[in-house]
């Protein structure tokens with residue numbers, strides 16, 4: 509009964525949700541490690557990472573928008589004339605009269621992406637991930653308020669159970685003594701290199717809470733702009749990245765500048781090593797998948813996908829670090845999975861779906 513585009517025969521809607529869950533798990537781990545594995549004096553600039561993220565995401569979106577137009581049936585064929593046509597068409601669409609609408613989510617996302625660095629540098633990965641799930645509730649609230657979305661009582665119940673499930677998983681992580689599974693080697697939680705990076709949980713919690721609000725508002729706003737117009741998703745993404753550039757460039761002016769280290773780029777890219785590039789790459793991928801998820805499903809469902817990422821990163825630590833699976837974890841993640849599935853049932857089918865899992 510699923511409609512919409514498919515990937516290898518599977519609905520893009522689900523492929524993108526699962527990919528997003530894996531991406532989220534990878535991002536939290538890699539980003540945290542990239543921040544805490546070096547002393548502050550040798551760490552890279554988060555402002556540069558936020559800017560690079562937007563530049564890369566915008567360029568990729570531009571190429572996709574360009575190729576879609578160049579290969580569209582009404583295009584004048586390939587070759588120089590066709591490419592020129594596609595280039596001009598993308599530019600016309602990007603600089604259309606309503607492009608300003610993207611300035612609001614663009615600013616919110618830049619703030620959010622910067623807050624994420626503060627949060628993940630000051631909290632253990634598991635704590636960050638679980639607390640960041642509060643964005644499911646802020647997103648639901650903004651969806652109801654701005655998109656006039658009506659959530660059936662079964663959807664509210666699913667949200668409630670999702671919060672409970674996440675809480676149970678958190679109990680599990682909090683009582684876990686093997687810190688390295690959630691905090692990669694070299695972080696402040698390891699016994700040896702304690703001097704490396706000092707975390708400030710209060711700062712981390714403040715940042716993550718603020719990020720939950722910008723996430724909910726920006727996501728719903730983007731969904732509103734996307735679904736209330738016929739403009740192409742990739743064109744919207746280019747507009748989003750373009751409006752992100754001024755707020756992303758602004759903080760760069762406040763970064764220390766050392767002429768001895770070379771020019772502006774050399775200064776911006778100081779200490780930008782493999783882990784920093786990995787963080788940016790995973791973020792770019794995440795931004796692109798997020799856009800697809802918002803288009804083909806919705807923001808609330810996106811929240812469920814990312815909550816699955818908690819389960820995924822825990823399972824990864826079972827494989828990588830020899831973690832033990834406990835009953836608490838199994839119960840918590842089962843609640844998350846059932847809530848996700850229940851939220852996704854078509855109207856009127858929820859009860860049938862619930863009764864069909866209860867034997868007898």
Ligand code: C5P
Pocket residue numbers: 565617618620621643722723724727730745748794795796798799810
């Ligand atoms: O946590 P949340 O799902 O709100 O994060 C969304 C992320 O996806 C942000 O980093 C934002 O920059 C990115 N994004 C994007 N393009 C969109 C929508 C979101 O790059 N169209």
